[in-house]
Amino acid sequence: MLRKKTAISIHLVFWVLFIGIRFIRIGYAPAIRLQFPGLRFFDVSYLVITALVFYINYFFLLPFFSKKNPVIKYLLPVLISYVLFLCIRYGFEQVISPAVWGYRNYYGTPPLWFYAYDNLYYAFPAVVISTIMWVLIHNIRLMEENAQMKVQQASAEIKFLKAQVNPHFIFNTLNNIYALVFNRSQAALPAIEALAGMMRFTTYEAGAETVFLTEEVQYIDNLIALEQLRHEAPLHLQFKKSIANEQQLIPPFMISPFIENALKHGMVEDAASPVTIVLETTASRLTLEVTNKISTRHKDAVGGVGLENIKRRLNFYYPNRHRLQCATTGQIYNVYLQINF
Structure with missing residues (x-):
C-alpha cells in the first residue's frame, strides 16, 4: 500500500520544488550561482493562500465530488477552488491589506475580468496541480486496494473449494x-x-x-x-x-x-x-x-x-x-x- 509517509514525502518534494522554482533565481555574472532575493510581503501571502486552497481542494472538494460522474468530479472542484483562490487573494491583497497596511498588490482597482485572467497562472498550483496529485495518489491507492481485495478473494475461494x-x-x-x-x-x-x-x-x-x-x-x-x-x-x-x-x-x-x-x-x-x-x-x-x-x-x-x-x-x-x-x-x-x- 502507498503508505502515509510516502504520500507526505511526495507533498514535501512538490513544495520544495515549487518554492525553489518560483523564488530562487540563477545568476550568470560574474559566474553561474543561485540567488536568493528574499520573500516580499505579497510573496508570503501568495504562498499561504496557495497552500490553503491547495489543501481545501485536496482534502475536501475532490473527495466530496469523487463519487460523481467523471466530468463533475474533476470540473467542479477545479472551478470552485479557482473561484475560492480569486476571492481569498483579492480579499486579502486588494481589500484587507490596503485597509490595514496601506498598500495593495495591484495598483488601483483592476477589472474583475482582468484579475481573473491574470490569476490563471498564479492559481495553477493550487487548482490544477493539487487535482493531479490527488488523482494520482488516489488511483494508486485504489489499484493497490483492488489488488489486495483480489488476493483476499482468491484466498477465500480456496477455502471455499476446500470446504x-x-x-x-x-x-x-x-x-x-x-x-x-x-x-x-x-x-x-x-x-x-x-x-x-x-x-x-x-x-x-x-x-x-x-x-x-x-x-x-x-x-x-x-x-x-x-x-x-x-x-x-x-x-x-x-x-x-x-x-x-x-x-x-x-x-x-x-x-x-x-x-x-x-x-x-x-x-x-x-x-x-x-x-x-x-x-x-x-x-x-x-x-x-x-x-x-x-x-x-x-x-x-x-x-x-x-x-x-x-x-x-x-x-x-x-x-x-x-x-x-x-x-x-x-x-x-x-x-x-x-x-x-
Whole structure:
C-alpha cells in the first residue's frame, strides 16, 4: 500500500520544488550561482493562500465530488477552488491589506475580468496541480486496494473449494474402507493411504498460494483410486499425463475440479465411451482436456459457483494467459483448458 509517509514525502518534494522554482533565481555574472532575493510581503501571502486552497481542494472538494460522474468530479472542484483562490487573494491583497497596511498588490482597482485572467497562472498550483496529485495518489491507492481485495478473494475461494470436499464422498469412502478392513482385503491399506493423501492436500498443501503440479496430480490419482471403491467393476477411465517439469507451480485446485466433475457426472461404467483425461505440460504451457459421456442420472457441468469460481481464479492468476472451453456435443461433455506460464 502507498503508505502515509510516502504520500507526505511526495507533498514535501512538490513544495520544495515549487518554492525553489518560483523564488530562487540563477545568476550568470560574474559566474553561474543561485540567488536568493528574499520573500516580499505579497510573496508570503501568495504562498499561504496557495497552500490553503491547495489543501481545501485536496482534502475536501475532490473527495466530496469523487463519487460523481467523471466530468463533475474533476470540473467542479477545479472551478470552485479557482473561484475560492480569486476571492481569498483579492480579499486579502486588494481589500484587507490596503485597509490595514496601506498598500495593495495591484495598483488601483483592476477589472474583475482582468484579475481573473491574470490569476490563471498564479492559481495553477493550487487548482490544477493539487487535482493531479490527488488523482494520482488516489488511483494508486485504489489499484493497490483492488489488488489486495483480489488476493483476499482468491484466498477465500480456496477455502471455499476446500470446504466443498463432498462429505458424502468421505462418508461413503470410509464405509468402503471399513468393508475392506472387515474382509481383510489387501486393498484396505492403499485406500486408507489415498484418503489420507487427499485430506493432507486439502488441509495443508492447498493452504499455500501455489503447489507443485505433481501434488495436485497425486490428489487426482487418489481421487480416482477412491472413486474405484464405489464401483464393483473397474472404472473405464484413461488418465494420460506428460509433465515436463515436476517443479512447476500452479494455484491449488486449478485442474482437479474438472476431473471431479467428470467422475461425478460422467459415465464411468461405459467401456465404449471411457472418461479420458489428458494432461500435458511444457516449459511454457499447460493443457488439460477432459472428455466424458454424460450420465443420465446427473446433470453434467461444473455447476454454478464451481465453474464461476474457477473462471475468476483463472482470470486472477492468468489474465490474458489462459483459454477455457466447456462444450456439450450430443451426449459428450468436453473441457479444454490451456494455461500459458
